[in-house]
Amino acid sequence: QVQLVESGGGLVQAGGSLRLSCAVSGRTFSSYTMAWFRQAPGKEREFVAAIIWSRGNTYYADSVKDRFTISRDNAKNTVFLQMNSLKPEDTAVYYCAARRAIVVVTITELYDYWGQGTQVTVSS
Numbered sequence: 001q002v003q004l005v006e007s008g009g010g011l012v013q014a015g016g017s018l019r020l021s022c023a024v025s026g027r028t029f030s031s032y033t034m035a036w037f038r039q040a041p042g043k044e045r046e047f048v049a050a051i052i053w054s055r056g057n058t059y060y061a062d063s064v065k066d067r068f069t070i071s072r073d074n075a076k077n078t079v080f081l082q083m084n085s086l087k088p089e090d091t092a093v094y095y096c097a098a099r100r101a102i103v104v105v106t107i108t109e110l111y112d113y114w115g116q117g118t119q120v121t122v123s124s
Contacts, residue, residue: 019080069084
């Protein structure tokens, strides 16, 4: 059974940093794309960043480019999202997701597995 477990969320002041982790288990993820999405209150879930596990290729939403970095640790089966220069508009629940393909898509419905989410709150 595939499991994704996020951690690392919290409260931070604007301009600060957080690192989210997503521990994955249940299978080998070499043929998967891993992604982070976020959902703010009253808004739809939106794509943040993705990484093709086997190749390390990364992709970002324009809103987070140059501030966020997605990475993975093969030995620990963990995906990270390093978030720098955080803004109040980054406040949301952040979700880790996995897709059984090595093509990055930004559409929520095309991801096969999801974590439970972790809250990130950025104060002004």
